[in-house]
Amino acid sequence: IxxxxxxxxxxxxxxxxxxxxxxxxxxxxxxxxxxxxxxxxxxxxxxxxxxxxxxxxxxxxxxxxxxxxxxxxxxxxxxxxxxxxxxxxxxxxxxxxxxIADRFLEAVWREALWLIKDGIATTQEIDDVIRFGFGMRWAQMGLFETYRIAGGEAGMRHFIAQFGPCLSWPWTKLMDVPELTDELTDMIADQSDAQSGMHSIRELERIRDDNLVSIMRALKPRNWGAGELLNAQDARNTPPLPADIDHPLKTLERVIPVDWMDYNSHMNESRYGQVFSDAGDVVMRMVGADQAYIDGGLSYFTVSNEITYLNETHLGDVIHVRTQVLEARGKKLRLYHEMIRTTDSGLLATCNQLLLHVSLKTRKSCEPEGEVLARITALGEAQSKLPKPASMRD
Missing domain, CATH: 3.40.50.720 (NAD(P)-binding Rossmann-like Domain)
Known part of the structure; x- marks a missing residue:
């Protein structure tokens, strides 16, 4: 109850x-x-x-x-x-x-109010410091494990010796702090050893970094906080449609991250779909079907993906996608993607992707408009003369 x-x-x-x-x-x-x-x-x-x-x-x-x-x-x-x-x-x-938790929150809240009252920061700036900074560290490692890393290989005792005196400086309005006696230092250091001593500092750093990458990437689909930042960077990195379009396009290049691994220590099959979906999105942006076009009520929907898995993909692999336009006629856009390991040019997977141009208002297929129609038509005509990809099944 x-x-x-x-x-x-x-x-x-x-x-x-x-x-x-x-x-x-x-x-x-x-x-x-x-x-x-x-x-x-x-x-x-x-x-x-x-x-x-x-x-x-x-x-x-x-x-x-x-x-x-x-x-x-x-x-x-x-x-x-x-x-x-x-x-x-x-x-x-x-x-x-x-x-426990509300005592922390009360301390942070009081200090935040002082920063605002004294004209030092706004609510937005305070929230950004947390959202884009230590908040992400706290979310997956907490307070003491974060500070343990800050102490380096010497551990928690070194951190306290280095930063402990700061507690007596007028950095905050919260000056009622315990005296850092040898007994208290030993207690904190011993508890930290029991909590995290099984990991070296380098191991903790790798755990922290992998977790941070996963947290930041998890925010991308929601376009929130650090995820919004990454999405904006991705948009800036999308290449324009090249002048020479009578050859397959390089639509994606990336490193395989840790959160794409599964229990078999290779990339999960669902992530191949993401790779090819991302490559298709790049083609859309190249021809002008970008966020502004989508906001105007038009877009492309994927109707089918036929993915063939050819070789394993592992953590840290550098891959790129080569995309050939098989058909660009009216509302239909058919792309053939090859996912290639950059280091040895090994073919990892292929995808035959069919997209239809759609009105987001009626949710029905329709012809592309304006510059998008001109670009997609030119791209289709230029690549129609290319031979069928060697890896493509009959």
Whole structure:
């Protein structure tokens, strides 16, 4: 049973008492409170040990972590339930106002308000510092593992020795900090060793970098934050339609990233589809069917892809795609792509792609318009004289 009423202790006491009057004695009663301690929630309760803090994070249907505070036996039962539904329950060792996460958020919030009040930064600038900077590191490595890397091979003790004195400087409005005694330094360093000592700093750096690449790439389809930045760079890197178009076009060149690998340690088959889709998008932009054209209500839809897998593709492989236009007539555009490993010219896969020009208003096929029609017609005529690709099946 989860209580999620407003942060007023009198209301919570009344609701919790009502719940206990009607529920089983062995029921688990969690509270979503952001700040109250379980001892405060349990005041006057018929069965205080039944009530505990179960503090989730919005959106709760996406973010898995949930802070648990209360009686150990109750928390262990709650942890089992939360584990079973895919959550990440975190048992807080001691009760404290605002638990763990909200204490961090409160500190950051106060400092952000000072930066705004003093005219140092705007809300946009503060958000950008987080979105494009340390927020991405925190998202996949947290605070102490990030700082462990900053300490280099000497580890956490070196980091504290190097940066610890900064805590006494007037960098922030939050000057109430613990004295960094040898005992505290040893405690932090020992806990850091237990947490991450199985990895060298170089291994942690590789893990961090691979994770960052995956996070940034994951934001691309949503065109958000760092993903928007990468999409803009991709658009800038799209070559124009070359003057000499009577030969196959080089439509893509890239390195195979870590998040494209599957359990067989080679590129997952779905990523071949992405490679050829990206190559087709480049052809679209070359002939002028770019974002502005799409915003005007016209585009190309893929009708079919016939992909043939010929050789394995591995992490770090440099590949390029060679594209030949087989047909560009009216609303039909047929492309033949060859995915080639650049280092040895090995053919990895091919794709026969059929696209139709479509009105985004009617969702039906239609003829291309204006400059796009002229360019696609010229491209089709120039490549119609080319022989059929040697790798193409009859």
């Amino acid at each position: 989860q209580e999620s009423v407003p942060e007023r202790l009198d209301i919570k006491h009344r609701i919790l008492a009502d719940i206990q009057a009607h529920c089983r004695e062995d029921a688990l009663i969690g509270s979503s409170t952001s700040g109250f301690k379980p001892s405060e929630l349990q005041e006057g309760a018929a069965r205080p040990e039944q009530i505990f803090v179960a503090h989730p994070f919005n959106p709760v249907y996406l973010l898995p972590v949930i802070e648990l505070v209360g009686v150990e036996a109750t928390l262990l039962s709650a942890r089992d339930v939360l584990d079973s539904i895919g959550m990440k329950p975190l048992i807080v060792r001691k009760e404290i106002d605002a638990h």
